[in-house]
Amino acid sequence: MEIWLILLLFFCLCAAYKSFLNLSSHGKAKAKQSKLSLPPGPLKLPIIGNLLWLYNSFSELEQILHCLRQKYGPIITLHIGSRPTIFITTHSLAHQALVENGVAFADRPPATAxxxxxxxxxxxxxxxxxxxxxxxxxxxxTSEMLHPSRVKSFSHARKWVLQLLKVRFKSHVESGEPVLVVDHFQYAMFCLLVFMCFGEKLDEKVIREVEDVERTLLVNFRLFNILGFFPLLGKIFFRKRWQLLLDVRQRQDSVIIPLIRARRERKEKNLENTDEFFVSYVDTMFNLQLPEEGGRKLTEQEMVSLCSEFLNAGTDTTSTALQWIMANLVKNQQIQERLYSEIEGVLGIDEEIKEEDLAKMPYLKAVVLEGLRRHPPGHFVLPHAVKEDVMLDGHVIPKNAMVNFAVSEIGRDPEVWKDPMEFKPERFLSNEGEMFDITGSREIKMMPFGAGRRICPGLGLAVLHLEYFVANLIRDFKWAAVEGIDIDLSEKLEFTVVMKNPLQAHISPRVKSADQLLI
Structure with missing residues (x-):
C-alpha cells in the first residue's frame, strides 16, 4: 500500500512540475510576443470567436473590413470559430506575403469534412x-492544357461558342426586345469549358445535366461551408445539409463518370488519330501518376473533382467578368465607340476577328483590365495558410492560421488608383508601351487572379476569352441601355460577385442584316 502511495505522490509531483514548466514557458512566450502579437482585431467570444458577430453579415464582410481597417490598420485578425483568420488589405503587404515570402504563404488551411x-x-x-x-x-x-499551343488548338471551339451566342441574340435583334445576358454568357462559357474538358461537342441535354449538377454545388456552397465550423456537432445539428452534400456529390459522380469512361474508351480505340480528335483535359488525367502515393493513378472520383474544378473555375469567373465589362460599355457609350473604332482600324470591313489580331488592340486589353480591376469576380482569394509562425508587418501570423486578401479593396485603393470607382480604361494605356503586369510579380496593384505561387494558372486563358468575346460582341453589335432602366452596378455575392440587377440591353447589328452575323 505504501508503494502505491509513493507512486501516486511521485506522479502528482511530476504533473505539478510539468504544469509549472508549461506556465513558465507560456509566460516567457507571452512576454516575448508582447511586441510581436497577432494582428489587431475586435474582441472575440470563447469557442465561437467573431462568428456570431459575422453570421448575418458574411455578404457585407468587405464593408466590415473597410471599417475595421480604419480602426486597426491594414492587417486584421478575425476569429471565425476557434481558428484566427488574418485579412490583408493593402497591396504592399500582399506583395510581401505572396511574392517576397511566397513559399511561407503557399499552403492551404486544414480541410473540413x-x-x-x-x-x-x-x-x-x-x-x-x-x-x-x-x-x-x-x-x-499548365503544360498539357494551358500551354499556348494547346490553347490555340481550341480556337475553333471559341468560334463555335461565339456562333451559339449570336444565334441566341438573333431573335432579340429581330424583335427589338432587350436581352438579359447573364444566362447566355454562362451557358456559352460552360459549353466552351465542357468541350475543353471532354474533347467533344456534347448534346445540349448532356451539357445541361452537367451544368445543373455543378450549379447545384455552387448555389449551396455557403450552406456546405457552415458544416466546417463545428465538425463534431455539424452532422447532428445540420443533418439535412450533410445529406444534401452527399446527394450532390453522388449525383455529380453519376453524371460525370460516364463521360470520363466514354472518353477513355474512345482513346483506347486509337480514335485520337482522327481529324476530329482534340486532346482534352480528361485525356491528360488517364496516365497521371501521384508520386507521394506510391505512383498510383487517379481514381474516377478524383477525376470528377478535377473536372468540376476546371468547369467551375473557367465558367463563372469568366461569364461574371464578361457581364461586368459589357455593363460598363453600355453605361459608357463613348468607351464602347472608341473600342469599336480600334477594332475596325485593325480589321478590314469584312474580315473576321482572328485571335492573333487581339494583340494589336491595346484599348481592348485596357478595357478588360479595367473591368477586372473595378469588378473582380472574386473579392477574396481562396484562403492561404502558413505551416509555421511567420512575421509580417511587426505581427505574428501563427501556424495554421487562415490568411486572406481583400482583392477588391486592393484594386480600388485611392492611394494607388486615381478615381478608383470610375471605369477608366485609359489608366492602363502606357505612353512607353509597357504592358501592365497583372501577375503582380514586380508590384501588386490589383490581383483579380491572386498572386504568388498560388496565382490562378488559368490567368492567360481567362484574359484571352474575355478579349475575344468582348471584341466580337462589340464588333457585331451596338449595345445600348433599355429606356427608363439605368445600368445598376450594385453587387451581390453568389459563388462570384455578380450584378445585383443583371444586365439588360438593347442590341442592334452593326452590319446590314442580322443574317450576316451568322455567316
Whole structure:
C-alpha cells in the first residue's frame, strides 16, 4: 500500500512540475510576443470567436473590413470559430506575403469534412496542400492544357461558342426586345469549358445535366461551408445539409463518370488519330501518376473533382467578368465607340476577328483590365495558410492560421488608383508601351487572379476569352441601355460577385442584316 502511495505522490509531483514548466514557458512566450502579437482585431467570444458577430453579415464582410481597417490598420485578425483568420488589405503587404515570402504563404488551411467530400480528400489544384500532389496536378494543367499551343488548338471551339451566342441574340435583334445576358454568357462559357474538358461537342441535354449538377454545388456552397465550423456537432445539428452534400456529390459522380469512361474508351480505340480528335483535359488525367502515393493513378472520383474544378473555375469567373465589362460599355457609350473604332482600324470591313489580331488592340486589353480591376469576380482569394509562425508587418501570423486578401479593396485603393470607382480604361494605356503586369510579380496593384505561387494558372486563358468575346460582341453589335432602366452596378455575392440587377440591353447589328452575323 505504501508503494502505491509513493507512486501516486511521485506522479502528482511530476504533473505539478510539468504544469509549472508549461506556465513558465507560456509566460516567457507571452512576454516575448508582447511586441510581436497577432494582428489587431475586435474582441472575440470563447469557442465561437467573431462568428456570431459575422453570421448575418458574411455578404457585407468587405464593408466590415473597410471599417475595421480604419480602426486597426491594414492587417486584421478575425476569429471565425476557434481558428484566427488574418485579412490583408493593402497591396504592399500582399506583395510581401505572396511574392517576397511566397513559399511561407503557399499552403492551404486544414480541410473540413465537407471540403474533403467535395474535393475527394483535397485531390484538386485549389485545395491541395503545397507539396508534391499540388505540383503534379498544377504542372499537368499548365503544360498539357494551358500551354499556348494547346490553347490555340481550341480556337475553333471559341468560334463555335461565339456562333451559339449570336444565334441566341438573333431573335432579340429581330424583335427589338432587350436581352438579359447573364444566362447566355454562362451557358456559352460552360459549353466552351465542357468541350475543353471532354474533347467533344456534347448534346445540349448532356451539357445541361452537367451544368445543373455543378450549379447545384455552387448555389449551396455557403450552406456546405457552415458544416466546417463545428465538425463534431455539424452532422447532428445540420443533418439535412450533410445529406444534401452527399446527394450532390453522388449525383455529380453519376453524371460525370460516364463521360470520363466514354472518353477513355474512345482513346483506347486509337480514335485520337482522327481529324476530329482534340486532346482534352480528361485525356491528360488517364496516365497521371501521384508520386507521394506510391505512383498510383487517379481514381474516377478524383477525376470528377478535377473536372468540376476546371468547369467551375473557367465558367463563372469568366461569364461574371464578361457581364461586368459589357455593363460598363453600355453605361459608357463613348468607351464602347472608341473600342469599336480600334477594332475596325485593325480589321478590314469584312474580315473576321482572328485571335492573333487581339494583340494589336491595346484599348481592348485596357478595357478588360479595367473591368477586372473595378469588378473582380472574386473579392477574396481562396484562403492561404502558413505551416509555421511567420512575421509580417511587426505581427505574428501563427501556424495554421487562415490568411486572406481583400482583392477588391486592393484594386480600388485611392492611394494607388486615381478615381478608383470610375471605369477608366485609359489608366492602363502606357505612353512607353509597357504592358501592365497583372501577375503582380514586380508590384501588386490589383490581383483579380491572386498572386504568388498560388496565382490562378488559368490567368492567360481567362484574359484571352474575355478579349475575344468582348471584341466580337462589340464588333457585331451596338449595345445600348433599355429606356427608363439605368445600368445598376450594385453587387451581390453568389459563388462570384455578380450584378445585383443583371444586365439588360438593347442590341442592334452593326452590319446590314442580322443574317450576316451568322455567316
Amino acid at each position: 465537407s471540403d474533403r467530400i467535395i474535393t475527394t480528400n483535397q485531390h484538386n489544384i485549389n485545395s491541395a496542400n503545397y507539396g508534391p500532389l499540388w505540383r503534379v496536378l498544377r504542372r499537368n494543367l
